[in-house]
């Protein structure tokens with residue numbers, strides 16, 4: 001492959017961490033519960049030539065969506081990952097990532113450090129991360145992920161507002177008690193838009209659930225209704241339904257994603273680089289899905305503009321044919337940590353950043369304001 005070969009040498013002088021506490025201006029409710037604050041870990045990698053790259057590990061108080069938490073991410077970066085790379089020289093981000101290839105888990109942490117390495121390599125190469133990854137499109141269609149509301153009317157009003165801004169695909173979070181009736185109302189109110197439902201593993205079994213009723217609504221997909229490891233039940237469900245099931249929580253590594261697809265546990269994959277532990281495993285999943293004719297789209301973890309920038313670069317690859325979860329920071333945070341940041345355009349797309357590095361100018365002054373703890377390897 002040509003695309004990963006353009007990266008000049010990278011000598012790691014230091015890895016610094018910032019724990020940032022970001023209050024959410026709009027709380028976000030899913031089958032896992034309600035999020036009101038994001039405790040995100042930012043990685044600042046400095047190269048011996050003074051080039052600085054940032055990466056973001058999406059924070060999580062509890063290991064609900066994935067085994068990772070903010071605390072475990074901090075542990076992995078300080079004790080396992082930063083010591084492996086500090087003071088060493090690498091041919092590029094792939095060699096950096098190879099230092100943790102034998103380790104299991106801690107995917108938010110490896111993702112953040114890998115992104116910081118890409119940001120440095122991209123500046124040294126003078127080319128945007130999207131180009132280094134093999135991106136082909138300059139804009140990504142954007143959908144919005146709508147949390148569980150108190151009332152259907154409240155949900156419909158929020159959807160209305162987002163559609164007016166340009167967002168195309170509607171994704172609603174569901175859980176038992178907030179599913180088929182709500183999805184039917186959304187389909188009725190917005191008959192011309194693609195509608196996805198995301199169960200976030202909230203349905204423990206196949207029994208007594210409204211699968212067939214959901215199947216009649218003409219949904220774009222049903223995202224991860226069953227637990228992450230329930231691959232055989234997911235395959236049984238997929239056989240019963242016309243609507244494609246989408247793998248989210250189940251797709252944790254390229255090999256396990258291939259296994260899930262082979263079983264028939266889904267027909268679409270949500271590629272979320274933080275969940276997969278980096279951009280390289282994300283590209284690997286993109287490639288294996290492309291080879292199997294499985295469409296993919298880029299998910300999110302309510303990242304700030306720093307994390308979203310890498311998601312946008314990744315989503316410029318050719319097999320990302322479905323709209324991404326890519327709402328701008330203004331919908332969740334009082335301000336972004338990059339400026340200028342991105343927003344959805346009237347045509348429903350977001351421009352892929354062309355700036356080498358993170359892709360948007362990182363505002364270290366704002367990061368400092370939200371930082372509650374720091375650490376540095378050198």
Ligand code: OSB
Nearest residue numbers: 065145300301302303325326327
């Ligand atoms: O399941 O896609 C999910 C946010 C946190 C954890 C899991 C999920 C989500 C979202 C938000 O749906 C997507 C976004 O970042 O815009």
Ligand code: MG
Nearest residue numbers: 198223224248
């Ligand atoms: Mg999901």
